[in-house]
Amino acid sequence: MSELGDHLRSRRALLGPADVGLISVGQRRVPGLRREEVAQLAGVSVDYYIRLEQGRERSPSAQVLEALATALHLGADGRAHLFRLAGHAAPVPAPATPDRVDSALLQLMAAWPDNPALVYNRAYDVLAANPIAEALFGDFGAHGNLMTLVFTEPRAREFYADWPRIAANSVAGFRRNHGEQPNDPRVVTVLAELLATSAEFAELWVRHDVRGKSQDTKVFRHPEVGTVTLRLQTFAVRSAPGQELVVYQAAPGSPSADALKMLGSLAASRTI
Template sequence: MARTELGAYLTARRAHVTPAEANLPVTGHRRVPGLRREEVALLAGVSADYYVRLEQGRERSPSAQVLDALAAALRLDEDGRLHLFRLAGLGPRVRAVGVRDRVEPGLLTLMDAWPHNPAVVYNRAYDILASNAIADALFHGWAHSRNLMHMVFTDPAARAFYRDWHDVARNCVAGFRLGHGAAPDDPRVRQVLTELLDVSPEFTELWAHHDARGKTLERKRFDHRDVGPLTLTMQTFDVRSAPGQELVVHHAEPSSPSSEALALLGSLAATSPRA
């Protein structure tokens, strides 16, 4: 029987937990990093045979109690736990009705009222659905693509634009994986996934790690061709009126060089025609 997404996720997650982290003794030679199957079973209070069946796809219907125990054994955070439950069919998933691409007019008005804060709205496929003028200036008018995943993994300029490209890439894939878990049958999400697996070895390698994590407060470092280095803090918000959409707002530390560079970028945006 073919391994399921649930089995692949369990395998990937136990590789990231060391025996020391799980308060287990280190005995014998280990062929792979992380916990052995029997160690996960011991920590979760299930039989080793049952856990092996889960990883191999021969058991597909674990109970919520078992999933809670596995989440604790594998030291999953809330996003990881949610993803685990979704893969087991016990978490909320979105029906495959397509990714909603309409942004509420009131939200567009609000974004345009932030001339000094780059703001974008994107969907689970990471398509940019809306952006204000300064965000357009920050991201060079989206000249390569209006899909953030394509921008990160297929634009040659991305590795210079994002000064910490590897961290950005890893976080993007983890967020995309979480969205994919919520709507695995959505045609646009599947299309972007297929495209990236076909063209980007870096994406394919990161996808195989099975990291699933939503965006939180984070800082990103950019190197912009017009205003130079920028360090911006990002705040991410779910759009309640459109499940699956997220609003990301960037800001700079007051009175910092990045704040001055962002002000210059705002001036450039104000004098440049929008597409």
């Protein structure tokens, strides 16, 4: 036995399947998560996790410790304690991505009447949206958190015509952001919330897919203008590390371009 193993075992006993978005199967003889469930959430083999709890493996990597801290819903203090027990320096909390969007960027976004544009942080919190983006995404998408929108908003499955692909790509992008700054306070919070509330997110999370956003095409089903197919481009905001700008564009002369013009007219009429 080891202090690390004892700590893992005690934290595991405090969580149930519902706390991490898993479905309970079969009768449970002991409280808490099973070892194989923690291993699944952390993306490690069951045998490796058992060795950690039994003290036969005493030198897990920092990456494994981060995964275990996330799987066990450890806060900042619990994460630091886990690292110390494993002989690693306690992780230094990363500074949060700035929430303020540069005024020059806001002016640029406002000058695109036919191009929906959003700025979001590492956790996919929407920090700014131009008027046509607000008209496209509506009250449930132009503000708040895009990950929460995809996985917990019932309307998302109708809004995104290809929801399974959007969901998988969203998790892969979130995984990349988490890997770059695993201690970002907002990323940690959103991850814990999604693991606790969405079984579909949890299933995708343990796949460990990693993809950044660059170019893509999305098909939206808008309640007022119908189906809209848009190409998107994503850019890092160099003046604010962690922020990204995503800009949507319809093919010139297409029905989707006409739909965007209609959305722009609707957005303008609502501001009068």
